[in-house]
Amino acid sequence: MTEPRVANPPGTLAASWIVARKDLAIEFRTRTAFLSALVFALLGVTIFYFAWDATAVSAADLAPGVLWVIFTFAGLLGLQRSFGSELADRAIDGLLGAPISREAIYLGKALANLVFVGGILVVTIPAVVLFYNLPMGEGIGALAGIAALAAIGLVAVGTLFSAMAVNTRMAELLLPMLSLPFFVPIVMGAAQSSARLMAGRPIAEAWPWLRILVAFDIVFVTACTLAFPYTLDE
Amino acid sequence: MTTASEPLPLARPRRDPLLGVAIVAVALVYVRALAFTPIEARQGPAQKILYIHASAAFIALYVAFALMAVCSILYLWLKDEKLDRVAESAAEVGLTFTTVVLLTGPLWGKTIWGAWWTWDARLTSTLFLWFLIVAYSLLRGAVEERGRRARYSAVLGILAALLVPFIHLSVYLFRTLHPMPILLKPSAPSMPAEMQVTFFSAFSAFLLLFAALLRARYRIATLRDLVASREEHAG
C-alpha cells in the first residue's frame, strides 16, 4: 500500500465519545475506584444519621444536606483518578498526537466522570430515601433532574482541576482545595431546592436555586472546556 | 533581561516613597476617624471599624480580584511573565486585606450584634473569597516550573472571577443580615457628610496602601525570577 489507510478523523463529539468509552472501559476493568467511592458514600450517609439528635431534628430535614455534601466528597474520590492513567506511561501523548481536538479530550473525560458520579448517585439517593425515611413520590423525577444538574457542574469543574492537580506534588490535597469553593454554589443550589421539593413546597420556591444551578452549569462547562488546552504542556 | 556579567539592578534596597505616603495617609485617616468624626448614634464608637472594614473589603474584592482576573486573561493571551507577577502580587496583597476584613468583621459584629460570627451575606462572601485566594496561593506553591505555574494560576484566576458572582448570588439568596448599604443609595445618603468624608478618605488611603504594597511585592517577584533565571543559566 502506498497510500495511508482510508481515514476520517473523528470530530469533537465523536472523539469525546471514544475517549469516554476508553476511560469507562478502564474503570470497569478494575472497579476499585467506583466501589470505594460508593462504599464511602454509603458509610458517610450512615454516619451522619447517628451524628444528630433524632428528637431535635427530623431525619427528613437532615437528608438534603447530607446527600449533597456526601455527593461532593464521593465525587472528589472519583475525580482524583481521572487523569492518573494518562500520566503513567505518557498515554496522554497518544491522545495529544492524534487528530482530535484538545476539547474532545476534556469532554470525553468529563463524560466518563459524569457516568461515574451518576452511578454513585443512583445508589446513594435511594439509600438516603431509605435511611432517612423520606416521603418520596412525585418528587423523584425532580430530584433526578437536580442530581443531573449538580453532577454536570461538579464534573465540569472537577475534571479541569484534576488535569492540573495531577501534575503537582500535592495532587490529593490540591484537588479538594481547588474544587470545593467551586462546589459551594452547586451544593447550596442542590440542597436548598431538593429540601423544598422534598418538603412538598411548590416548585416556585425552588426555582431561584435551580436557576443558579443551570446558570452555573452553562458558565462553567463553557469556561472549563475553553480553559482545558491551557492546562496542557505545550 | 540582563546577562550574567552585568550586575543585578536595584543593588541597594530602596525605600518606596509611595509606601511612605500611603502609610501616612492611613494614619491620618485613623486620626480623623477617631477624633474628628462624630460617633454614630446607634452603633457607638465601634462603628468606626466600619472605615477599615468596608474599605478593606471593597479593595480586596473589587480591585485585587479584578486585577488577578484581568492579568490572568491577558497572560493567557500575551504570555508576558510580567502579567503573571502582577497577578501573583495582587493575590498576596488581596489575601492580606481579606484577612483584615475577616479579623475586623467579627470585632464589629460582637459589638453591634453580640455575636462573633454571623453568616451574613458580606462576611460569608468574603470568607469564600479568602478560600479562593488561599487555593490560588497553594496552587502556585505546588507547581515549580514557571511557565506551567503561570498558566495554571491564570486558569484558576479566570475561573475564580467567574465564580464570584455565583457566590454572591447564592449567599444573598441564603440570608442577609448585613446593615443596608447606607452609602450606595442613589437617592439620599444616610450618612452625614462628615462621616462620608472620613469613609471616602479611608477608602483612598487604603487604595494607596494597596498600590504601594502591590508595587513592593511585584519588585520582590521580579527579583526572584531574575535570580532563578541566572541560576538556570549558570547550571
Added chain:
Amino acid sequence: MTATPVVHAEGLIRSFSGRRVVDSVSFTLRGGDCLALFGPNGAGKTTLLRLVAGLLAPAQGTVQVNGVSIREGAAARAQVGLVSHASMLYGALTVRENVELAARLYGLADPSAAAHAALALMKVDDRADAFARTLSRGLQQRVSIARAMVHQPRLLLCDEPYTGLDDAGSAALTAVLTERREAGAALLLVTHNLTEGLALATQAAIMRRGRFVRHEARELLDPGAYQSQYRELAAVHD
C-alpha cells in the same frame, strides 16, 4: 521535485527555563527519506521530535506536514505516527484494545482489522488479548510501534525505537520501517545505535546543544569514519 515534502521544518526554536533546547533547526524530508538523528543525551532530540509531532509549540519556526502546519488543527496530525520513550499504552487495557483505540482516534474505517494487521506486522498478535501491563518491556515496545503505525502514517517519528527489542523484535521493526519507507513514507529516526540508524538512513544528522552540527546525505558518508567522528563530537560535553 515538485511534490510537497512530507515534512518541512524551518527555524525551529524552543526553550525551557530560559535555555534553548532546540536552536534554529531546519530540515526537509520527502517520501522515501529517512533522517537518522544522532546525538548525546540532552541534545534536544526528543524535544525536536515532540515539536514535529505537534505535542509542543515552537517559540519560533514552523513545521509543515504535507504542506499543512502541524499546529494549525487536528487534521494535520492524522498523517503522523509517533514512537516515543514511554510506551503510551494504557496498562489496564488489552494489547488489542490499545491499538484499536488508536485506530479509532485516527478515524480508520475498520479499527479491528487495522489493529490486527499492525500487531501481526510486529509479531505480537498472539498476545493481543493480554493486558498491556503484563507484557515485558520489549513486547510493550512492539505494541507501541504497532500502535504508531496502525493508520499507516506518511510521517513516522521514532525516538530510540530499538530500545528493549530482542533480535526478533529488531528484525520486525527494521522490516516494517523499510516497508514504510519504500511505500513513500518519511522517517525521522532518533537513535544511539549508529549501525542500525545508518542502515535505514538516506540522511544523517548529529545534534548537539539544540543544533544540527552535521547534516548530510547518507551516500556521502563513510560509516567507519562517521563512527569515530561522532564519538568525538558526542564526547565534548558542555
